[in-house]
Amino acid sequence: MSADAVTGLLPRNVSMPRAGRIGTLNDVFAVFLVLLVGLAALPLGSNRPFFWAFWPTVLGVLALLYLGLLGVRRAPLRVSLSSVRVVAILYGAVCIVLLVQLLPLGSVYRGGSIASQAGLDLHPPKISTTPGETGLMLLRWLGFGLLFFLTLQVALNPARRMRMLHGVLVAITAQALIGILSYYQWGNTILGIEKWAYLDSLTGTFVNRNSFATFMALGIAVTTGLAVEAATSRSGTTRLAFLASYGTCMVFLVAAVFGSNSRMGLLVSILGALSVTVTFAMASRRRVLRALGVALLALGIILVPVLLFYDTGVWQRFLELERSGQARLDLYRQIIDMIRSAPLLGFGGGSFEQAYQVFHRPPVDVALLWDRGHNTYLTLWSELGLVGGSLPLLLVAAVALKVILGNRGRDHVDPSFSIWIGAVVIATIHSLVDFSFEMFAVSLCFALLAALAVAGALGRRSSS
Template structure:
């Protein structure tokens, strides 16, 4: 087949929304996408700094920043006469589910109490309470809707970057460097700077690495995302070319990735987060297994090398910083008893409003109505310590499951890319590993309720699930 025939086929099979009216990617679009990738990389570096962005002020600030970036990008695309690289139609199922979830949040703040008797519920003490809206606190529900809108716009922008293979690779490299930088700061703070929280004295988790996060478990999830990226990137550099050994330049890249991964692993262990360490190990083990299976026919030692690298990093990190984590394993049984009692009461909450929920973002307000012994009254339980239970209690079983279904759809698509592609399956594998980390840790904690972690997970998933093409293919 001639080169001209190949170019003709490439143009015909390209999604219509992903190319300009002239059939080529214009310079204006390229400049806009480069600027967008730089802006989002800077945003991702900054967003974890103010306490993991876990405050309403930062939610509003981040919404404005993402909105301004999207507006400037849209204006640039309009002025250049270009279309979206990745259209909404290419991810129509995800868009529909996300819109339904956002719509449910809006319905929860409407004054339906006078016309809908289902806004009543029975508390732990047997008192009957009726509310004017489905949400028992419309303010937090509005803030949750704002966060969901911000996440949707952010994910759409990441998809535009990821439409170009080279740009997607550069972006995931930037994400890894950002996590390395935050990991290095976390280690430095806990070992050399008297363990501060930014410029303040810590009020919790003294002696554990928390970086710029308040909670060590949330910081651990953040680090575990980077751990997965570093491990898969090292494999990619070592086995570039579908299993063929890389050049000396590749080996230098492997050394750099492993160095960064070792820093992240050390910081992860220094958090003393039991479930964070477990989630990171599970995500890395899954990625190592998939790499071995994908390269089995070319390099059978890839599987054993992957297991060895994962175990080596884990042993080194545990040897240096693992004493605190091992000490906390002794209290696991006692903590489990407390969590089981908490989960039992949250499930009772869900049973009171299984279809409507108590309102997005309102767990802190609604749970005290069901709080009783044996869950300790000396502690403020403002989180369900399980993102799944939190969503079901706030949004109901149906609509509360929509975010999980969206992530399952993305994970399924990434898994299909990994299975079908011969070469470009590394980014989807990173996305799968990060998704497993978030899913596992969310069973017993609230790490993905920290906005910084959600932004990073969405960035990795967007880079993995996007239907990107090779550089220059749209010409």
């Protein structure tokens, strides 16, 4: 296909320079981005302030380097911001809310004085009661934006996009293997360090079993999407080889989910895999039967361990659901009180642990330190206010809509589309009862999958 013909298949706001000029550059940066997401999971899921600053800094350096190299070669951006205008506006609005919370207007904002009852400054100089934490949250969001922007530039090429999806699968499967080996062979440690929490569960290099299980669930969604793609677009021994490889990855991922003893991790793994397949089947009507066949196979791989390991911890924890559910409801009621106290701008990004101390009382266990809200929606509204806290939710919805509209009417559905829908289902459901997507490594993976899906929606063909 000629370059002119290829260019005609792309949206107006998508630029396609000569293939040989930046193809190699994009290949290299694609490897860097996938490697970064995989490495981010290693140091405790990057759930430490150092990594909240470190990874955005690395991404900033990569962005400057990429733009500099494009400038030297006089090559335009592959995708302009105007082609993702709504997404860019919503993302910018989130960053603006965080910046506003750092303004020195704390003495006139009611939320700051309320939080002061917990021992914080009576008249905090900033709107945020914890400006340091808010600044770190802003850094994390800058990291998400840089990762999304760079991925969008390098992933327009469908072959490269598929390689990146395979890279994500390898990274998450490697995390599953680390989790299994750490528990059964390496003395139940985290990177050689003795575990101090969830001693009876697989956590990989994460501390929290639910965050680890959510990371595995994203891997299961990726595996399912790639398996459905192989089943419907490949033939003969090639198809069998790919399906065997994906099946092997699925076994390790499912084993890790069961070993984590995470109830919601298991549930969203199943729902995510089904969502991926149903999305693909609905979008590719001519391949419904094969797609549904792969769905049943994936579901079987997930559910077979139910029969083999029926008495494992995850099922015991399902039996305790009523008791733990009541504790969560009590916690949520108190978080709602927080939201009512500061509905406009919240208590500040990243401030939940400190601000919640004011509202923490029985029946919620006062002997425990609640540093997370165990509901990402309520946490966002308590930290950023009702409007600001809704912006990240609208941002995810805008990306999903962009991807759906971009794939409408196509004969071939890009696997990044169905995988992203599965990831959204996982995030939407799991965030109702836990904080896995507040873990930096999990959120980085989510942002990467989002950018891959948008890139797939913007153009079907590209040689660079």
